[in-house]
Amino acid sequence: MSDMQEDGAAQAPVLAIEPGTLPAFLQETRALTRRWYLQTRREHTMITFGLIQPLLWLLLFGNMFAGVARWNPGAFGTDHYLAFQTAGVLALTVLGNAMMGGIPLLFDRETGMLSKILVTPSFRSSLIVSRFIFTSVFSLAQGALMLLVAYFMGVTVAGGLPGLLIIAWIAFLLSVGFTVLSMMLAFIFPGHAAFFAVTAFISQPMLFLSTALMPQNVMPGWMGFAVWLNPLTHAIEAIRNAMLGPGISGMLVLRSSCLLLLFDLFIIYKASRIIRRGLE
Amino acid sequence: MTTGNSVSGDFLVASGLTKVFDGGIRAVDGVDLQIRSGEIFALLGPNGAGKTTTIRMIVTLARPTSGTVILEDIDVVKVPDSARERIGYVGQEVALDRSLTAREHLELQAGLYHIPPSMQAERIGEILDLVELTDRADDQVRTFSGGMKKRLDLACGLIHRPRLLVLDEPTLGLDIQTRTRIWQFIRTLREQGTTILLTTHYLEEADQLCDRIAIMDHGKIQTCGTPAELKTSVGGDVVTLTLVEDDARPELEQLAADLRGLPFIRDVVATDRMLIYIEPGQDSVPKVFKSLTDRGVHVDRFTYSPPSLDDVFLKFTGHSLRD
Ligand SMILES: Nc1ncnc2c1ncn2[C@@H]1O[C@H](COP(=O)(O)OP(=O)(O)OP(=O)(O)O)[C@@H](O)[C@H]1O
Ligand SMILES: [Mg+2]
Numbered sequence: 001m002s003d004m005q006e007d008g009a010a011q012a013p014v015l016a017i018e019p020g021t022l023p024a025f026l027q028e029t030r031a032l033t034r035r036w037y038l039q040t041r042r043e044h045t046m047i048t049f050g051l052i053q054p055l056l057w058l059l060l061f062g063n064m065f066a067g068v069a070r071w072n073p074g075a076f077g078t079d080h081y082l083a084f085q086t087a088g089v090l091a092l093t094v095l096g097n098a099m100m101g102g103i104p105l106l107f108d109r110e111t112g113m114l115s116k117i118l119v120t121p122s123f124r125s126s127l128i129v130s131r132f133i134f135t136s137v138f139s140l141a142q143g144a145l146m147l148l149v150a151y152f153m154g155v156t157v158a159g160g161l162p163g164l165l166i167i168a169w170i171a172f173l174l175s176v177g178f179t180v181l182s183m184m185l186a187f188i189f190p191g192h193a194a195f196f197a198v199t200a201f202i203s204q205p206m207l208f209l210s211t212a213l214m215p216q217n218v219m220p221g222w223m224g225f226a227v228w229l230n231p232l233t234h235a236i237e238a239i240r241n242a243m244l245g246p247g248i249s250g251m252l253v254l255r256s257s258c259l260l261l262l263f264d265l266f267i268i269y270k271a272s273r274i275i276r277r278g279l280e
Numbered sequence: 281m282t283t284g285n286s287v288s289g290d291f292l293v294a295s296g297l298t299k300v301f302d303g304g305i306r307a308v309d310g311v312d313l314q315i316r317s318g319e320i321f322a323l324l325g326p327n328g329a330g331k332t333t334t335i336r337m338i339v340t341l342a343r344p345t346s347g348t349v350i351l352e353d354i355d356v357v358k359v360p361d362s363a364r365e366r367i368g369y370v371g372q373e374v375a376l377d378r379s380l381t382a383r384e385h386l387e388l389q390a391g392l393y394h395i396p397p398s399m400q401a402e403r404i405g406e407i408l409d410l411v412e413l414t415d416r417a418d419d420q421v422r423t424f425s426g427g428m429k430k431r432l433d434l435a436c437g438l439i440h441r442p443r444l445l446v447l448d449e450p451t452l453g454l455d456i457q458t459r460t461r462i463w464q465f466i467r468t469l470r471e472q473g474t475t476i477l478l479t480t481h482y483l484e485e486a487d488q489l490c491d492r493i494a495i496m497d498h499g500k501i502q503t504c505g506t507p508a509e510l511k512t513s514v515g516g517d518v519v520t521l522t523l524v525e526d527d528a529r530p531e532l533e534q535l536a537a538d539l540r541g542l543p544f545i546r547d548v549v550a551t552d553r554m555l556i557y558i559e560p561g562q563d564s565v566p567k568v569f570k571s572l573t574d575r576g577v578h579v580d581r582f583t584y585s586p587p588s589l590d591d592v593f594l595k596f597t598g599h600s601l602r603d
Contacts, residue, residue: 031391112375120392
């Protein structure tokens with residue numbers, strides 16, 4: 001019967017997309033994600049620096065501390081500092097991208113673009129989801145590039161394909177929590193100056209109170225608890241295990257996954273009311 | 281008030297609309313509006329009157345503290361998504377993404393308003409034509425002039441062919457030429473059956489281009505009607521006087537109170553000038569002058585005119601919109 005109708009119609013009727021349905025959600029999310037992509041593609045400086053910065057980390061710190069690992073390979077788990085540090089820089093990059101996840105919302109609030117989006121009959125969640133998709137894909141591309149560069153500098157992923165999958169999974173868990181945190185901050189502060197001050201204030205100690213650059217057993221003991229509390233540490237440890245081996249430790253991956261998941265849920269719990277109110 | 285008795289003919293009805301902000305500011309205080317299908321309706325008022333806040337509640341961007349908004353058969357506050365499909369909104373300030381092109385803005389809007397992909401190109405082409413941006417469609421907004429941005433901003437509110445178009449200060453800060461153009465778009469849209477609610481500061485615009493006007497001040501609708509009705513409500517013609525500064529002359533307020541008692545004078549408003557609303561008739565003007573002379577008041581300059589919307593404004597709000 002439906003065939004007959006289609007044949008009978010002179011022009012194929014255009015299927016309306018009902019708001020509040022899955023196709024509508026997909027259409028909105030696609031349109032918004034495309035916007036983030038176009039926006040970023042045209043911000044050449046952001047792309048350039050976003051890509052160069054982690055490479056600088058690898059090159060500068062990688063060479064600066066090259067000797068350290070050779071003196072004490074036991075603590076580092078390798079005598080190749082660059083291999084040790086790649087895991088840290090990967091996690092830092094993911095963290096950095098996630099912490100920037102809320103910035104477009106912040107500016108949209110200031111320019112009124114947010115109102116323009118909120119008067120449409122679209123899901124509020126498509127805005128949030130589109131930021132996730134964009135941030136995750138951006139991090140993934142950046143991470144892949146870093147691993148490629150590291151490869152040419154003699155660093156391979158010891159865990160092979162499963163190792164790569166674990167890296168992607170852990171990076172995703174890390175990304176979720178901090179993207180939500182960033183979006184929450186974008187709705188808390190009245191303007192962008194406060195936002196940038198606070199995200200910098202959060203990011204700096206997270207870097208130094210983690211095992212990104214140094215293993216925990218060469219740090220002073222009092223730092224231990226702070227380092228353990230830091231979600232970044234758990235992401236780095238699992239990624240590092242996948243990169244350096246020896247062998248993938250299922251226990252470690254499970255522990256890191258659970259702790260990161262716990263952190264994500266905590267942030268989502270804290271943020272959802274604030275974000276929902278911001279999107280009313 | 282000319283509310284009419286055609287309740288069924290009302291397209292949008294706001295009742296008792298009130299917004300109290302966190303600080304306790306009553307930005308909108310019991311606003312009632314009836315907007316009819318197919319008309320251009322203007323909210324006119326000074327800065328801070330509550331126009332934007334009223335509009336933001338109507339377009340679902342702000343939740344009313346109390347009151348209701350009904351659009352046709354939809355409760356806007358309770359079912360915002362159904363209302364959003366029918367409303368197009370263009371805010372007071374241009375809201376665009378500098379790094380996107382005009383076309384990309386419309387594509388984003390089309391996605392958010394669920395225009396089927398197969399229809400998008402055609403629809404976007406039409407709208408770009410309407411706002412005359414076709415030749416700049418693929419340029420980034422950062423290269424646009426203020427007027428072009430305003431036109432694109434307007435275009436963004438049209439993509440889903442809204443039944444109600446809500447424009448907050450559509451011509452603010454634009455040159456005469458661009459203002460005229462924007463008004464042409466607005467009229468074209470009205471001819472196509474769109475109902476339009478807008479706010480403006482420009483009295484001439486409201487006077488010439490709107491079907492009905494509501495004057496708003498201090499969060500309240502002071503009066504509402506067609507421009508002609510409002511002017512008639514002022515009554516008679518207006519004599520505007522600037523008085524000679526003179527120690528002997530009575531205080532303006534006192535003089536105004538005194539003059540109000542005279543039979544050929546309907547009302548007197550004293551600010552820096554003195555506005556005297558007189559009964560229609562041949563001899564009212566000479567009588568005004570005679571009574572002023574009798575009271576030892578000397579007139580420096582005067583104008584005599586039928587009432588303007590500014591006179592209406594002055595009468596209902598106690599101050600001029602021009603000041
Ligand atoms: N988010 C807010 N929080 C607190 N007060 C607000 C807020 N928005 C507006 N107000 C106050 O509400 C009142 C009305 O503001 P509104 O913007 O509605 O006026 P308006 O008539 O649009 O003025 P204008 O002609 O300047 O645009 C003002 O006193 C303003 O300070
Ligand atoms: Mg306003």
